[in-house]
Amino acid sequence: xxxxxxxxxxxxxxxxxxxxxxxxxxxxxxxxxxxxxxxxxxxxxxxxxxxxxxxxxxxxxxxxxxxxxxxxxxxxxxxxxxxxxxxxxxxxxxxxxxxxxxxxxxxxxxxxxxxxxxxxxxxxxxxxxxxxxxxxxxxxxxxxxxxxxxxxxxxxxxxxxxxxxxxxxxxxxxxxxxxxxxxxxxxxxxxxxxxxxxxxxxxxxxxxxxxxxxxxxxxxxxxxxxxxxxxxxxxxxxxxxxxx
Numbered sequence: 455x456x457x458x459x460x461x462x463x464x465x466x467x468x469x470x471x472x473x474x475x476x477x478x479x480x481x482x483x484x485x486x487x488x489x490x491x492x493x494x495x496x497x498x499x500x501x502x503x504x505x506x507x508x509x510x511x512x513x514x515x516x517x518x519x520x521x522x523x524x525x526x527x528x529x530x531x532x533x534x535x536x537x538x539x540x541x542x543x544x545x546x547x548x549x550x551x552x553x554x555x556x557x558x559x560x561x562x563x564x565x566x567x568x569x570x571x572x573x574x575x576x577x578x579x580x581x582x583x584x585x586x587x588x589x590x591x592x593x594x595x596x597x598x599x600x601x602x603x604x605x606x607x608x609x610x611x612x613x614x615x616x617x618x619x620x621x622x623x624x625x626x627x628x629x630x631x632x633x634x635x636x637x638x639x640x641x642x643x644x645x646x647x648x649x650x651x652x653x654x655x656x657x658x659x660x661x662x663x664x665x666x667x668x669x670x671x672x673x674x675x676x677x678x679x680x681x682x683x684x685x686x687x688x689x690x691x692x693x694x695x696x697x698x
Contacts, residue, residue, distance in 0.1 A: 455663065455674055457691070458487040458558055458653065460682035461504055469511070469531055470682060471502045472538040476546060480553055484691040487556025487588075489680045492543060494564065494573050499523040500543040500580065504682075506562070512540075519564075543577060547584040556588050558631070558653065558680065560614065561602075563595040574601050581609060590651070592631050599627070610651070631655055631680065639669045646673045653678040663690045 461470025463478035463485070471490065479485045490502045496519060508514045508521075514529045521529075523542070532538030543559075550557055561577060564570050581589055585608045593599050594614040602611045612629035615636050629651035632642075645652045657663060657679050663686070667674045681687055 455666070455690075456486040456676075456678045457484055457687045458489050458556060458678050458680045459485050459684055459687070460489045460680055461502075462488055463684040464682070465684070467533055467536045469533075469538055471504060471541060472531060473541055473545070473549070474538065476541070476549055480549070480555060484687070485555070486678070487558055487590075488546075488550075489558040489560065490543075490546065491560045491562050492573065492577055493518045493562060494569065494576065495523045495526060496520055497522040497524075498572055498576055500573070500576050501526065502541045502543065502546065544580045544583075547580055547587055550587045551584050552586075554588065556590060556678075558590045558592065559609075560631075561591065561593040561595075561598050563593065563598065567597065570595065570598050571601065574598060574605075578605055578607065582607065590629060592629070596625075599625075603627075612651070612653075614655070629653060642677070643670060643673055646670075646676050651678065652676075653680050655680045657681045658683050658686060660686055660690045660693065 459479040462475030463482060464470035464475045468474045476488060479488050492500050493503050493506055495501060503518060506518055508516055508518060512529045512531045526540045530537045531540055561573055564573055589609040590612060591602050591609045592612040592614050594616050599613050610628035612627050612631055615630055615632040630645060631653040633655050642652050654677060
């Protein structure tokens with residue numbers, strides 16, 4: 455299995471989606487990549503966060519989309535002990551430009567076609583500056599995915615399969631990012647056999663990883679596991695080393 459750290463590796467006083475969390479992921483040998491969600495500010499800048507609201511992830515409140523980037527740079531996304539600033543897509547691409555690790559980018563649906571178009575265009579302006587970064591672009595919104603497919607890019611294009619769009623797993627793309635309960639293991643197995651990259655999202659426990667290994671057997675070595683639970687990934691990795 456190939457482990458991808460959602461938001462980097464967070465730990466005490468190091469929140470996910472910060473420079474330090476991404477740095478930890480880059481320096482961890484069993485982490486093959488980083489996964490991020492993109493949000494757009496009031497002045498159409500692209501930033502990284504785990505949700506659209508500032509409440510609960512910073513010392514501010516309201517929607518990210520209602521604040522400019524300069525306003526957000528004044529917000530503390532860390533704790534009283536250690537301050538952390540919001541990170542932009544451009545800043546992360548610069549950090550990754552000499553790395554071989556995967557960067558899985560989720561373009562979050564803005565619930566408005568015009569804003570979705572701007573999000574894609576702004577993101578691609580940054581991504582195309584760094585052709586050496588191994589980028590995978592995805593969304594749960596098929597219009598965004600189709601827009602990405604019309605663009606000239608070095609990135610691989612995929613879709614996020616969720617409960618509301620399960621039928622879209624039939625659409626031919628470079629990769630599929632899915633929850634294991636959204637499609638059958640037969641689909642996952644067939645995708646791997648057809649050389650499609652399959653990413654399983656929201657894996658939280660070592661028991662789930664054991665189940666994936668059991669269901670897919672030897673094919674499990676080709677699957678990508680996307681998780682925000684860095685301790686789970688570490689525990690499974692070292693457990694596999696002990697038993698191998």
